[in-house]
């Protein structure tokens with residue numbers, strides 16, 4: 001005769017596909033109803049809607065039929081979080097993306113008209129200073145052709161990858177993701193337009209960011225594909241434009257600014273980098289790369305100068321090597337702290 005015991009006995013050898021344990025042993029058989037030759041069974045597994053479930057379905061039906069059923073009705077459900085944790089497995093997390101609605105992260109894109117003006121240096125020091133001020137900060141080194149953030153911050157490890165999720169590297173309290181993490185032997189990458197956007201999109205959707213108040217984007221110089229993608233993907237991103245004091249540099253940087261304005265991105269301000277050199281002997285400022293570029297750019301874009309950063313190298317800290325990060329007490333580190341505070345005030349009011 002068909003009994004619950006007989007069916008349970010028949011199901012003993014059927015294994016839950018993800019845990020590889022008997023569905024009976026792990027209390028996966030939630031219900032057995034017998035009505036003459038018809039047996040309906042409800043089974044809990046750790047993940048429904050998969051190919052494994054289809055295979056399991058066949059095995060269960062066979063086993064129940066062998067126990068004497070004429071026909072089998074089968075339903076699957078997913079173990080509850082509590083049940084999963086009792087079984088020693090983590091419940092599959094809701095995959096969250098930085099592009100989801102309701103995410104309160106402020107995106108700040110750092111751009112420049114041309115390369116070599118210190119855009120990456122400004123990005124890493126702004127990110128570090130915001131973190132020093134207690135903010136939760138991430139940085140995406142999206143400078144596909146000239147990724148330099150890991151080196152600048154002295155990062156030697158690679159991000160951890162679990163399944164399809166990428167875990168950013170933490171350095172000085174900043175969560176860091178760089179194109180450089182995914183390139184072998186520093187070999188150059190040849191990217192075609194659509195691939196750039198795809199890669200960038202992955203950084204928003206596949207990276208397991210901790211809570212973020214600010215996400216700094218170090219963009220490639222100019223107004224190319226990536227800059228355009230960012231404008232489309234992040235309609236509410238704010239921008240900081242970096243220039244040197246030379247009038248020509250400012251003229252080129254203005255193009256990046258005009259693009260921001262056209263796409264309704266708020267410009268937070270201009271950073272004039274390599275603004276001067278302060279002589280240690282006389283204390284006087286020498287305007288090695290000219291003068292007035294930052295001011296001119298700020299005027300043209302109807303914004304303000306957030307900082308004027310002089311020429312100067314960070315002191316080398318052998319223990320915590322990060323060749324481009326200025327310590328808090330360094331005069332340039334102080335300027336970055338002031339700038340970070342200005343940015344916070346502008347955004348948080």
Ligand SMILES: Nc1ncnc2c1ncn2[C@@H]1O[C@H](COP(=O)(O)OP(=O)(O)OP(=O)(O)O)[C@@H](O)[C@H]1O
Pocket residue numbers: 112114115116117118119120121122143146148220221273274309310311312313324
């Ligand atoms: N204020 C500064 N004083 C001295 N050196 C600086 C300063 N700012 C940047 N540099 C140096 O100038 C070089 C270029 O800087 P950085 O890589 O930040 O520029 P970038 O605009 O991001 O360039 P690219 O677009 O080519 O990546 C680096 O070697 C950096 O260390």
